[in-house]
Amino acid sequence: MAYKPQYYPGATSVAANRRKHMSGDVEKLREISDDDLVMILGHRPPGSDYRSTHPPLAEMGEPECSIRQTVEPTPGAKAGDRVRYVQFVDSMYNGTSVPYFRSYNAAIKFRGVDPGTLSGRQVVEARERDMEEVAKFQIETEMFDPALSSLRGATVHGHSLRLQEDGVMFDMLDRARLESDGIVKMHKDQVGRPIDKKVELGKPMSPKEAAKRTTIYRVDNVAYRSDKEVLEWVHRVFDQRTKYGFKPE
Amino acid sequence: MSDTSSDTTKHLQLEIVPQRLLRPETAQALLNEILDLDGVVRLFVHGPRLPGTVPYGPAKGIPLVHDSRRLIEIEGKTVELMVSVGSIRLEVTDANVKEQVHEICEKILPFPFEFREGNFMLRRQTVSGYARFGPDQDPLMVGITDPKGKLKDQVCFIKDE
Numbered sequence: 001m002a003y004k005p006q007y008y009p010g011a012t013s014v015a016a017n018r019r020k021h022m023s024g025d026v027e028k029l030r031e032i033s034d035d036d037l038v039m040i041l042g043h044r045p046p047g048s049d050y051r052s053t054h055p056p057l058a059e060m061g062e063p064e065c066s067i068r069q070t071v072e073p074t075p076g077a078k079a080g081d082r083v084r085y086v087q088f089v090d091s092m093y094n095g096t097s098v099p100y101f102r103s104y105n106a107a108i109k110f111r112g113v114d115p116g117t118l119s120g121r122q123v124v125e126a127r128e129r130d131m132e133e134v135a136k137f138q139i140e141t142e143m144f145d146p147a148l149s150s151l152r153g154a155t156v157h158g159h160s161l162r163l164q165e166d167g168v169m170f171d172m173l174d175r176a177r178l179e180s181d182g183i184v185k186m187h188k189d190q191v192g193r194p195i196d197k198k199v200e201l202g203k204p205m206s207p208k209e210a211a212k213r214t215t216i217y218r219v220d221n222v223a224y225r226s227d228k229e230v231l232e233w234v235h236r237v238f239d240q241r242t243k244y245g246f247k248p249e
Numbered sequence: 250m251s252d253t254s255s256d257t258t259k260h261l262q263l264e265i266v267p268q269r270l271l272r273p274e275t276a277q278a279l280l281n282e283i284l285d286l287d288g289v290v291r292l293f294v295h296g297p298r299l300p301g302t303v304p305y306g307p308a309k310g311i312p313l314v315h316d317s318r319r320l321i322e323i324e325g326k327t328v329e330l331m332v333s334v335g336s337i338r339l340e341v342t343d344a345n346v347k348e349q350v351h352e353i354c355e356k357i358l359p360f361p362f363e364f365r366e367g368n369f370m371l372r373r374q375t376v377s378g379y380a381r382f383g384p385d386q387d388p389l390m391v392g393i394t395d396p397k398g399k400l401k402d403q404v405c406f407i408k409d410e
Contacts, residue, residue, distance in 0.1 A: 154305060163270070164317075165269045165270065165272045166272075172300070172315070173315075188308075192308040193307070
């Protein structure tokens with residue numbers, strides 16, 4: 001029988017969503033064009049070439065190395081792209097993804113990425129075109145909710161603040177707004193520089209839908225302690241780690 | 250240190266914490282209704298700051314027009330809202346006014362809110378407040394401003410008397 005990874009224990013909807021995020025088997029909910037993505041990332045003008053830090057690997061004449069022969073470079077590394085980042089913030093009010101699960105998703109599903117996990121935000125650094133692939137995937141799928149998730153390169157707070165009256169996560173730089181047509185549109189890039197046109201991120205999820213798709217345990221939705229299997233495994237990991245750490249010679 | 254306590258009459262201090270950050274329109278309606286009451290001594294709004302320029306990052310210094318940073322009309326005076334209103338703390342004269350404030354919140358806020366009585370503003374000067382403002386500070390101003398802040402940026406006198 002072929003090996004099937006068991007990503008995360010648990011029988012609740014939150015555990016199932018965590019498995020989905022880790023495996024990358026997530027539902028696609030929206031489309032974002034390449035130009036729109038480049039615009040909101042703000043690293044280069046839309047339509048321009050990728051800037052590079054070194055010539056393409058094929059022209060560089062790499063040294064004889066068995067590892068280099070075994071591992072196929074990512075498209076970004078092959079072309080010599082710069083390393084650039086995308087940073088996400090998810091609200092603790094049933095935001096779609098907790099930072100760890102964005103990192104797991106990036107690290108398991110994509111190559112050549114350097115995910116950074118922080119308490120309220122998550123950053124992925126990679127060669128520019130590889131990073132754009134990760135960003136596009138995470139924005140277009142159920143890992144992103146236009147109201148409760150946000151691209152924020154700087155001034156990231158909002159994750160732990162109460163939501164605004166319209167249900168959108170607070171953003172001091174006001175990068176995305178819920179417009180009167182019910183669609184969230186970004187009118188600034190991820191660091192707060194105004195962009196030439198509004199980029200549509202789509203309709204926000206309803207509170208019920210967000211509660212269904214979230215990977216966050218909350219007592220007012222799915223309580224962590226209600227997931228017995230998760231608790232059992234967390235206890236087991238902590239128990240064994242402690243016993244291993246205590247290793248009298 | 251002289252006695253600059255503002256609560257010689259033992260005013261009640263209240264805090265209103267809505268479940269959501271208020272839109273300027275809702276904040277304006279709520280503040281106007283509360284300030285129409287007779288027994289409100291002083292009040293301040295609290296919430297995440299809305300700066301006029303991007304404070305840091307690659308876009309530092311770019312003018313920032315936040316949808317929630319607007320001019321609102323409070324009792325006929327125009328006030329610039331520099332925070333997204335997250336909570337309101339106020340001092341009222343008695344329990345009767347407290348009940349009226351609670352009724353106003355129930356009427357205006359479209360979502361649940363926390364409403365509690367406690368100590369939310371300084372009732373007497375601190376040492377740093379004394380060092381900054383001296384012994385003759387208006388008791389109403391105690392604890393309303395940051396000792397290092399500028400008074401005109403933080404306090405609005407609604408009623409002149």
